[in-house]
Amino acid sequence: MGQRGEQLQAEMLTIMDQNSGPISAYDLLEKLRSSNAKMAPTTVYRALASLTEQGRIHRLESMNAYVPCQHDHHHQSSILSICDDCGSVEENVAPDVLNQLETVVGENGFSAKRHVIEVHGLCGTCDSEEAVQ
Amino acid sequence: MGQRGEQLQAEMLTIMDQNSGPISAYDLLEKLRSSNAKMAPTTVYRALASLTEQGRIHRLESMNAYVPCQHDHHHQSSILSICDDCGSVEENVAPDVLNQLETVVGENGFSAKRHVIEVHGLCGTCDSEEAVQ
DNA sequence: TTGTGGAATGTTATATTATAACGTAAAGAG
DNA sequence: CTCTTTACGTTATAATATAACATTCCACAA
Structure with a gap:
């Protein structure tokens, strides 16, 4: 069991x-x-x-x-930022961005149910380290 | 070959x-x-x-x-809206949204390289049909 | 023209991610 | 308690993706 x-x-x-x-x-x-x-x-x-x-x-x-x-x-959709160097993930909540997003897709009559927002890049720490090298 | x-x-x-x-x-x-x-x-x-x-x-x-x-x-990141009913996909380009997004994640010093923005829901056509039923 | 070095492609095998299908057990409603 | 519903267990397999290495192509130099 x-x-x-x-x-x-x-x-x-x-x-x-x-x-x-x-x-x-x-x-x-x-x-x-x-x-x-x-x-x-x-x-x-x-x-x-x-x-x-x-x-x-x-x-x-x-x-x-x-x-x-x-x-x-x-339960609100989050913005997830993913560091491609160290793998860390940060979560941001930004209703403004979601609203803007729904406005954009809504122009075609689209009715949004679920948002996937993932940003890849470098976190502050790894970005600084890159600059040094 | x-x-x-x-x-x-x-x-x-x-x-x-x-x-x-x-x-x-x-x-x-x-x-x-x-x-x-x-x-x-x-x-x-x-x-x-x-x-x-x-x-x-x-x-x-x-x-x-x-x-x-x-x-x-x-090559700019696109916003892809995906209808979960009929499977159609529409692509939108919205620099404003991207800028706002980079501002939000940038608050922690994050440097964005690639955006994944996918919105699931119902396209205009399918949304209308749902309403009828 | 030939050979040689690097990049793209082919080939085989396997790793990784995810779900179908169906039987069994638990827990709440009455 | 017993029924019914939902969650859970189990087995098998489907779907997605890449590693590793061999081969071919092609530009360019000798």
């Missing part, structure tokens, strides 16, 4: 919090297997889907990986 | 233009195999990467699929 949902989700959040940066579903699975050797991918994906729906984690579509929510899951 | 790069890329663009909506790498591969039965995934992925670099197609990160560029590859 496996763990029941909430306990599993809690354990997953702990792992993700301890992990510095995004983690893939299978890397997460591997860590979870230290406490439950038989855990299957399906179980992990289901829990990830649930956590995502709750707004407690975010999926990075451009990396097939997951990060904990940094702004206490208020 | 397979086809040389440019010819392959041209054929891929033709297929993508004829296809109504995003196409996955493997669906594209299957179509290409009607003219070259031995084509391998690697070949397709390399050509897709090249076309993406040239700005002639866009990859939909949230769908693992590709669409032709609708604005004659000026």
Whole structure:
């Protein structure tokens, strides 16, 4: 028998919090297997889907990986900035940007339900280090 | 012997233009195999990467699929709106949104290199049809 | 003209990511 | 308690993507 949902989700959040940066579903699975050797991918994906729906984690579509929510899951779409050097991810909430975005796509009558906004580049720290070299 | 790069890329663009909506790498591969039965995934992925670099197609990160560029590859990041009902994709260019986005992530010193902006929802047509039902 | 070095392409194999399908167990409603 | 619904377990497989290395092409020098 496996763990029941909430306990599993809690354990997953702990792992993700301890992990510095995004983690893939299978890397997460591997860590979870230290406490439950038989855990299957399906179980992990289901829990990830649930956590995502709750707004407690975010999926990075451009990396097939997951990060904990940094702004206490208020369900609004976030802007995720991803450092391609050190892998760190920052989350920003900016209603103005979302509004502007909906205006732009709305010009064709499009009705937005879900936003994927991911910015790749260099975080402040890594950008400074690049400049030095 | 397979086809040389440019010819392959041209054929891929033709297929993508004829296809109504995003196409996955493997669906594209299957179509290409009607003219070259031995084509391998690697070949397709390399050509897709090249076309993406040239700005002639866009990859939909949230769908693992590709669409032709609708604005004659000026390399600027686009806003892609994806209808979850009929699968159509529209491309918008909105420098204002990009600027605002860079300002937001720049507050932490982040230096943006690449934007992934994908909006899921219903296109004007499908949204109207929903309302009727 | 030939050879040689580098880049693009071909080829094989495999890694990584994700879901389908179906049986079983748990927990709340009545 | 028992039914029904939802979550969970399990097995298998589908879908997406890349690593690694061999081969070919082609520009350019000797």
